Every structure is written in C-alpha cells, then in structure tokens.
Amino acid sequence: KTSDRGGGSVRLVTMTSAGPRVSVRINHRATLLLALFTACLDHTWAFSMPTLGLRQGMPRRSAPPASVVKLKGSAGFISSKEDKAKAYEAVTTAWSFSAITSVLSPAKALPVVVSTLTTESVRVLWVLPVASYLLVLLVLRSLHHAAEKDLLKSETYKRLNLSFASTSAITLGLTVAGWMAYAPKNGVAATQRLLAMLSAFLGVVVGTRVWQQSLGQGCAGVPAMAAEAATGLSNSIRQLFVPVTAEGVAYRVMCLALLAQAVVNLFAPQRVVATLFGAAMAEGFGAVRAWGASLLFQAACAFTLADAADRTRLKGTTFRDMNVGLAVTFALQASLLYVAQGRSGIFIDLGSILVLVAHVGASFFMSVFCMVQNLAPLKPSSDPKVEVTPEMAEAQLEAQEKALDMQLMQAEDGKVEVDAAEGG
Numbered sequence: 001k002t003s004d005r006g007g008g009s010v011r012l013v014t015m016t017s018a019g020p021r022v023s024v025r026i027n028h029r030a031t032l033l034l035a036l037f038t039a040c041l042d043h044t045w046a047f048s049m050p051t052l053g054l055r056q057g058m059p060r061r062s063a064p065p066a067s068v069v070k071l072k073g074s075a076g077f078i079s080s081k082e083d084k085a086k087a088y089e090a091v092t093t094a095w096s097f098s099a100i101t102s103v104l105s106p107a108k109a110l111p112v113v114v115s116t117l118t119t120e121s122v123r124v125l126w127v128l129p130v131a132s133y134l135l136v137l138l139v140l141r142s143l144h145h146a147a148e149k150d151l152l153k154s155e156t157y158k159r160l161n162l163s164f165a166s167t168s169a170i171t172l173g174l175t176v177a178g179w180m181a182y183a184p185k186n187g188v189a190a191t192q193r194l195l196a197m198l199s200a201f202l203g204v205v206v207g208t209r210v211w212q213q214s215l216g217q218g219c220a221g222v223p224a225m226a227a228e229a230a231t232g233l234s235n236s237i238r239q240l241f242v243p244v245t246a247e248g249v250a251y252r253v254m255c256l257a258l259l260a261q262a263v264v265n266l267f268a269p270q271r272v273v274a275t276l277f278g279a280a281m282a283e284g285f286g287a288v289r290a291w292g293a294s295l296l297f298q299a300a301c302a303f304t305l306a307d308a309a310d311r312t313r314l315k316g317t318t319f320r321d322m323n324v325g326l327a328v329t330f331a332l333q334a335s336l337l338y339v340a341q342g343r344s345g346i347f348i349d350l351g352s353i354l355v356l357v358a359h360v361g362a363s364f365f366m367s368v369f370c371m372v373q374n375l376a377p378l379k380p381s382s383d384p385k386v387e388v389t390p391e392m393a394e395a396q397l398e399a400q401e402k403a404l405d406m407q408l409m410q411a412e413d414g415k416v417e418v419d420a421a422e423g424g
Contacts, residue, residue, distance in 0.1 A: 138321040252303070
C-alpha cells in the first residue's frame with residue numbers, strides 16, 4: 001500500500017498473510033521501487049531489475065544461463081521442434097524393426113504350437129496385431145511432419161499423440177506380461193519381444209511428453225495432465241454422438257465397432273480365440289489382447305477422421321494417410337481371419353460362421369469405404385467458372401496452415417485453441 005504524503009514522501013506497508021509487517025516512510029521513488037522489489041522476493045523471483053525501472057545507479061541482476069532456463073522450464077527433454085522430429089524418427093525406426101521381425105519369423109515367436117490347430121493358423125493369429133503397423137507408421141510420419149512445422153498444438157495431433165501413447169502403454173504391459181507367462185524359447189523370439197517392448201516404451205515416452213507440452217505450461221504435473229485427459233475424453237465422447245456429415249456418421253459407426261471389438265479382445269480373449277479357431281488356447285490370449293490394443297488405436301484414428309469429415313478436411317495429407325492406413329489394415333485383418341479359419345478347417349456352429357462373416361465383411365467394407373473417401377474427387381467450387389484442382393487445394397491448405405501457424409505462435413500457451421491445418 002502506498003500513500004502520497006506530499007513532497008515525494010511515500011509510506012510503504014508490506015502485507016503478509018499474518019498482517020502488516022513493515023511500515024516505513026520513503027522520500028525517493030527509486031528507493032520505493034527497490035523496497036517493492038525486495039518485498040516481492042519473499043513470494044517470487046520472477047521479477048527483474050529492468051522491469052522495475054532500476055537501470056541507473058544499481059547493478060543489473062544477471063540472467064541465469066540459457067541451459068538453466070531450458071532445464072527449469074521444459075526439463076530440456078524433447079523441448080524443441082527439432083528434438084520432437086528426431087524423437088518421432090526414433091519411434092518410427094523401432095516400430096519398423098519390430099514389424100519386420102514379427103512378419104518374417106512369426107513361428108519363432110510362438111510360445112507353443114497347439115496340436116488342435118495348424119501351424120499356419122497360429123502364425124496368422126500371432127501376426128494379426130501387426131496388421132495395423134502400417135497405420136502406426138503413417139501416423140508417425142504425420143506427427144513428424146507436424147513437429148517440423150511446429151503444429152503439434154492442434155487438437156488433431158494432440159488426440160493422435162495421446163492415443164498413440166495410451167495404446168503403446170497397453171502394448172508394453174501386455175508384452176511384459178507375455179514374457180513373464182511364456183519366456184522366449186529362442187533368440188529370435190527374445191529379439192522380437194525386446195523390440196516390441198522398446199518400440200512401445202518409446203511410444204509411451206514420446207507421445208506423453210509431446211502431448212504434455214502441447215497443453216501449455218499450466219499442465220506440468222501429473223494431476224493437471226490427468227484432468228486434461230479426462231476433459232478431452234469426455235468431450236470426445238459427447239462429440240462421438242453428434243455427427244455433422246454423412247461421412248462423419250460412417251466413421252463414427254466404424255469407431256464404435258472397433259471399440260466394441262477391442263473391449264472383447266482385451267477382456268474376453270478366450271471367446272475370440274474359441275470362436276475364430278475352435279479352441280480356447282491360452283497361448284493365443286496375449287496375441288488377441290495385443291490385437292485389441294491395435295484396435296483401440298484404429299478406433300482413435302476413425303474418430304479423428306470423423307472429426308475431419310465434419311470439418312470437410314478429409315483431403316489433408318494427415319487424413320489421407322490415415323484413410324490409406326485404415327484401408328490396408330482392415331483388408332489385412334479380414335484376409336488373415338479368413339485364411340486362419342480356412343486353414344484350420346474348424347466351423348463349430350452357425351454362430352462361429354456368422355462371426356467370421358461379420359469380421360471379414362465389416363473389415364472389407366471399412367477398407368473399401370476408406371479407400372473411396374481417399375480417392376474421391378474434390379468438391380467443386382461454389383463459383384462454376386473456377387475449377388478446383390488438387391494443386392489448388394494443396395495451395396489453399398498450405399496457406400491456411402501458414403496463417404494458423406502464425407496465430408498459434410502469437411497466442412499464449414494454453415489460452416487459445418487453434419485448429420491448425422494438418423494437411424499439406
């Protein structure tokens with residue numbers, strides 16, 4: 001509190017939680033500012049001499065080294081856009097090697113080959129979780145592109161980062177549990193498990209870290225991050241049942257179907273194995289659960305495409321890549337299920353046949369739908385004299401991306417939500 005006593009004499013009262021602590025009369029405004037600065041040091045050290053006007057006759061407080069500021073503000077861990085791009089490259093490399101080893105030597109990774117099933121059927125079951133790896137790699141490429149352009153604060157990329165981190169955490173837990181239940185019987189199997197754990201671990205670390213940084217400085221702690229994740233989940237659930245376009249409705253149905261299948265795979269794997277293969281082999285439960293984790297990520301991608309469809313943004317590069325990835329994933333899953341059922345020669349009842357038809361048919365339908373959406377021509381312009389070409393659309397998306405990127409850079413962290421242009 002200050003009060004002018006005339007002649008430049010000012011009384012300063014420093015307030016604390018216990019009441020007034022100091023009451024002095026000061027005759028010089030410069031000295032008053034110094035006293036204010038000293039009092040503020042009791043609560044924070046974020047003030048500096050230049051901001052209080054104490055430039056003459058007093059030494060300036062030297063700024064801490066840049067490394068200290070970086071370490072304190074962002075922990076110096078995947079903080080710059082270059083670091084984020086390199087982190088995505090590392091994750092992509094790990095997932096690529098994991099996919100290659102799983103596809104080339106599936107039989108080597110099998111804990112036991114059950115006598116009631118053919119070796120080919122069990123191999124197919126083990127490869128099913130790998131069917132979505134192309135989708136994962138395409139999403140990682142989009143995230144890498146967004147990191148290079150500093151667009152990761154977009155709601156689309158925040159959703160993808162959080163979804164990727166969550167499914168990676170589930171995959172990591174399932175891989176560790178599978179190792180403990182069935183130890184690798186050879187070096188190839190051990191290498192595959194280690195690569196799977198490494199890729200999942202990197203996915204958790206990088207996805208969580210980048211998502212946390214995209215939230216702003218107000219979400220530095222675990223409670224704040226958990227609250228933000230819960231808020232985002234509740235908003236997504238509400239948005240899931242409020243479609244805007246016909247394409248959005250189709251993607252939402254796809255998302256709900258994938259979520260339902262993922263829940264069954266994760267919590268009732270014995271039913272899936274018994275229905276599709278005629279025998280509830282315990283050795284296949286881990287693979288079915290891992291497939292469930294990949295289905296969760298597919299559902300997150302389908303919801304992202306539903307949101308893009310509502311905003312008529314399906315022609316963006318990110319969404320085109322996701323459509324291709326989902327189409328290939330669904331086609332592979334349908335083919336693998338059909339081959340596994342045909343090779344085993346087991347059709348125990350009409351129910352299992354209907355389940356197989358539902359799986360294969362739905363997968364192929366979703367595959368065709370995604371490819372049609374990806375290959376559909378651009379919507380004509382409202383001006384009949386102007387023909388919209390793919391090059392013009394890309395140029396428009398690039399211009400929108402640059403404009404929204406400038407808006408994002410000028411906005412305060414955590415206070416302005418920007419729907420950045422993911423395409424281009």
